[in-house]
Amino acid sequence: AQKVTQAQTEISVVEKEDVTLDCVYETRDTTYYLFWYKQPPSGELVFLIRRNSFDEQNEISGRYSWNFQKSTSSFNFTITASQVVDSAVYFCALSEWTAGNKLTFGGGTRVLVKP
Amino acid sequence: EAGVAQSPRYKIIEKRQSVAFWCNPISGHATLYWYQQILGQGPKLLIQFQNNGVVDDSQLPKDRFSAERLKGVDSTLKIQPAKLEDSAVYLCASSLEWPNQPQHFGDGTRLSIL
Numbered sequence: 001a002q003k004v005t006q007a008q009t010e011i012s013v014v015e016k017e018d019v020t021l022d023c024v025y026e027t028r029d030t031t032y033y034l035f036w037y038k039q040p041p042s043g044e045l046v047f048l049i050r051r052n053s054f055d056e057q058n059e060i061s062g063r064y065s066w067n068f069q070k071s072t073s074s075f076n077f078t079i080t081a082s083q084v085v086d087s088a089v090y091f092c093a094l095s096e097w098t099a100g101n102k103l104t105f106g107g108g109t110r111v112l113v114k115p
Numbered sequence: 116e117a118g119v120a121q122s123p124r125y126k127i128i129e130k131r132q133s134v135a136f137w138c139n140p141i142s143g144h145a146t147l148y149w150y151q152q153i154l155g156q157g158p159k160l161l162i163q164f165q166n167n168g169v170v171d172d173s174q175l176p177k178d179r180f181s182a183e184r185l186k187g188v189d190s191t192l193k194i195q196p197a198k199l200e201d202s203a204v205y206l207c208a209s210s211l212e213w214p215n216q217p218q219h220f221g222d223g224t225r226l227s228i229l
Contacts, residue, residue: 050217
């Protein structure tokens with residue numbers, strides 16, 4: 001069974017500080033996909049990134065970066081130089097190849113960026 | 116490109132009443148999902164459609180919840196009768212047909228049961 005754990009429930013930072021969100025997953029499949037979604041106060045879930053289990057190359061996209069490590073089953077997400085608009089709940093999610101496109105979400109991490 | 120549309124945005128009902136939610140997915144998206152998000156938790160999949168057919172409804176409380184997707188486009192989710200524990204945000208999402216494509220979500224319907 002697939003499971004996603006986000007141990008941090010809330011993180012509070014001052015603007016321009018970096019924020020790293022932890023995500024640990026469990027799966028028996030060798031082929032799976034990992035996602036990060038952002039949920040601002042308006043409520044809509046916004047897709048940020050998808051990674052498949054065969055692509056451990058880490059990536060930087062603007063102020064966002066991701067660190068995928070299969071050895072530790074972790075898929076961490078970093079916001080560099082945070083801004084007030086980054087305040088939201090961030091969800092890590094997993095889908096297994098054998099389960100179609102079914103997403104299992106973690107409990108989310110609330111990020112509060114103070115000016 | 117228009118996003119996933121949902122209505123209503125908010126709904127307040129008394130327990131034991133019935134309620135229905137509507138979703139219109141992104142044009143061309145064959146797969147449609149309904150999620151339940153209880154306050155402070157991550158979304159939980161209720162049902163997944165591929166065109167008209169149900170792919171996964173293993174977590175749908177079938178004694179009170181039902182969903183349909185006629186003509187492979189719009190979908191409705193119904194609760195009858197509602198219980199207090201059904202208070203949540205109901206999110207609709209859609210994706211392309213290929214496996215493990217990103218899901219795109221609507222704004223959700225916030226349901227309060229009195």
